Amino acid sequence: MKVKEFDALIVGGGLSGLAAGLELSREWNVALLSKVNPVRSHSGAAQGGINAALGNHPDGREDTPERHAFDTVKGSDYLADQDVVMFMCKEAPKIVIEFESMGAPFSRFEDGKIAQRPFGGAGFPRTCYAADRTGHALLHTLYEQCIRQGVIFYDEFFLIDLITIENRVVGLIALDIASGNLEILRAPYVILATGGFGRIYRASTNALICTGDGVGASFRAGVPMQDCEFVQFHPTCLYGSDILMSEGARGEGGLLFNNKNERFMLKIAPEAKELAPRDIVARAITTEINEGRGFEDAFIHLDLTHLGAKRIKERLPGIRDIAIDFAGVDSIEKPIPVHAGHHYSMGGIGTKYEGDFCETSLNGLWAVGENACVSVHGANRLGGNSLLETSVFGRYIDENF
Numbered sequence: 268m269k270v271k272e273f274d275a276l277i278v279g280g281g282l283s284g285l286a287a288g289l290e291l292s293r294e295w296n297v298a299l300l301s302k303v304n305p306v307r308s309h310s311g312a313a314q315g316g317i318n319a320a321l322g323n324h325p326d327g328r329e330d331t332p333e334r335h336a337f338d339t340v341k342g343s344d345y346l347a348d349q350d351v352v353m354f355m356c357k358e359a360p361k362i363v364i365e366f367e368s369m370g371a372p373f374s375r376f377e378d379g380k381i382a383q384r385p386f387g388g389a390g391f392p393r394t395c396y397a398a399d400r401t402g403h404a405l406l407h408t409l410y411e412q413c414i415r416q417g418v419i420f421y422d423e424f425f426l427i428d429l430i431t432i433e434n435r436v437v438g439l440i441a442l443d444i445a446s447g448n449l450e451i452l453r454a455p456y457v458i459l460a461t462g463g464f465g466r467i468y469r470a471s472t473n474a475l476i477c478t479g480d481g482v483g484a485s486f487r488a489g490v491p492m493q494d495c496e497f498v499q500f501h502p503t504c505l506y507g508s509d510i511l512m513s514e515g516a517r518g519e520g521g522l523l524f525n526n527k528n529e530r531f532m533l534k535i536a537p538e539a540k541e542l543a544p545r546d547i548v549a550r551a552i553t554t555e556i557n558e559g560r561g562f563e564d565a566f567i568h569l570d571l572t573h574l575g576a577k578r579i580k581e582r583l584p585g586i587r588d589i590a591i592d593f594a595g596v597d598s599i600e601k602p603i604p605v606h607a608g609h610h611y612s613m614g615g616i617g618t619k620y621e622g623d624f625c626e627t628s629l630n631g632l633w634a635v636g637e638n639a640c641v642s643v644h645g646a647n648r649l650g651g652n653s654l655l656e657t658s659v660f661g662r663y664i665d666e667n668f
């Protein structure tokens with residue numbers, strides 16, 4: 268078996284893997300393997316947006332990284348690691364401006380600034396977006412940059428296991444899916460960026476590829492997992508297929524109604540209403556259904572009709588298409604049937620070993636993105652903070668090797 272040698276190996280071609288690839292390939296010989304073509308990674312499904320305290324909203328209110336950090340820590344039920352949260356929130360404006368300068372097609376306000384919409388748990392319109400296809404836009408932007416910079420890609424290579432000697436990772440075994448051959452790739456550093464593991468749930472917004480392979484491989488190599496008990500349920504999954512109806516829909520003004528035509532969030536969260544944190548809205552929806560106030564005992568209504576055709580087509584075109592294709596409902600004319608479902612696992616590969624944000628207890632093994640638990644989300648992630656996490660910590664790897 269021919270062994271391929273590199274300075275570092277990255278497993279995963281989603282936003283976190285590509286961000287790490289772009290940084291490390293500036294000086295190192297880096298290979299990135301992914302079980303699907305990188306632009307098919309699950310990051311491409313992210314709809315709503317990425318958080319940064321740019322303070323662009325025309326209402327003129329000032330936003331700051333400190334406010335972003337406060338909302339993140341509060342949303343996490345005070346269980347996030349505050350030093351990591353502060354670091355992420357301070358980096359956020361820089362990250363978004365960098366994406367903009369790489370050509371990411373962000374939606375804009377009238378004055379030309381990057382548009383920002385309100386998301387749950389944030390006291391401010393802080394979520395930057397590219398219509399309701401933000402992940403797709405950012406993923407393609409980073410992929411282009413990685414190609415330009417000469418990252419070596421192994422597409423459709425499947426990580427089987429890590430190779431370790433004593434307490435050090437020295438490479439990995441991968442299956443080349445096209446040929447069926449097993450390959451050994453060696454490097455003194457391996458970065459796991461293999462995404463989430465939502466597919467352990469029956470009803471999940473996650474793609475079929477989100478099977479937690481990297482988490483499994485690192486666990487088998489002796490790395491402990493962290494925060495596994497913290498699982499996020501998204502309030503609005505499309506009834507029948509569990510496809511996500513982005514929080515951006517409520518950020519744009521979408522309302523939730525039960526079968527008595529009541530806006531039940533008015534009594535559950537009188538201030539934040541439909542934009543309360545996800546755990547609160549998901550619990551409220553499930554309670555309405557369980558107590559007989561749902562439709563067909565299975566869903567409640569997400570109503571966008573009052574937003575009007577122009578705004579829906581401009582700001583939520585993907586949501587409209589998905590509801591038409593998978594539920595036969597045109598959101599311009601009728602409310603969308605939704606219920607809560609698994610969306611995100613806050614836990615993952617335990618990092619922050621000996622103080623470094625992304626380093627694990629196995630020498631040479633790092634973890635970034637959704638498969639890692641750098642602990643910025645605590646018990647509950649705020650919408651828009653995950654795309655941010657992937658991009659911030661993917662890049663951070665380079666500064667700390």
Ligand SMILES: Cc1cc2nc3c(=O)[nH]c(=O)nc-3n(C[C@H](O)[C@H](O)[C@H](O)COP(=O)(O)OP(=O)(O)OC[C@H]3O[C@@H](n4cnc5c(N)ncnc54)[C@H](O)[C@@H]3O)c2cc1C
Pocket residue numbers: 278279280281282283284300301302303304305308309310311312313314315316317318401402424425426427460461462463472473474476477480481511610611635636637638650651652653654655657
């Ligand atoms: C429907 C949906 C919408 C979302 N919307 C938002 C949003 O608007 N804003 C936000 O902040 N967050 C959002 N999130 C969360 C966010 O999209 C993800 O947390 C983030 O994109 C994960 O990125 P990642 O790079 O860690 O992993 P992924 O993008 O999932 O990439 C994982 C990579 O690992 C590779 N891989 C996995 N296993 C193997 C293996 N065995 N061998 C080789 N390669 C492997 C895959 O091929 C893939 O390239 C959303 C999540 C969902 C489910």
